Amino acid sequence: MATDLPLVVVVTGPPASGKSTIARELAHALPAPLIAKDPIKEALFDALGTGDPAWSRKLGIATYGILYLILEQELRRSCVLESNFDHGGSSDRLRELQDEHGFPVLQIACTASRDALVERFVSRSGSRHPGHIDDQRLEEVVESIDAGRWHALELDGELIEVDTTDWSTVDVDALIERARAAGSHARP
16 A cells, blocks of 8 residues: 655765665666765865865765755655765764654665775775775774774664675665665555
């Protein structure tokens, strides 16, 4: 039985855990709009310039405001929302929106071994927008990984945890089918 509310698929986890890859494939297969943090932040870098880690954090705060504004505007249909939500406050607004609008959530929390996350983070640093200043943030990211800063969000709905340490074991087709099944109970 369909509800009057669209499904929001939330893809989260630490940097370099495969969130963007999984979110893109889900959005394409469903099909559903993809609302992702990095493209928004990169547009802000392009418009306002790049800087040091403090500037990156400041633009990160603005990025979440825009991300949630877009989500609210897209709530007429199902969508995929991707970010490494900071449990220091950026995820609170998502919970508020779910409480306010009552949309169902399928959350996919990505993770990988510490070594895989660090290796991927280092190897991708030259291929990302220079505003991310990954080379300057490595120590901070490793400390956050070690502290377990990024984990599943406290949202109502189904949670699927995906370990991407070995990509050959990740069944993206099964995730797509689970999202389709969850979406069949929600308005498209």
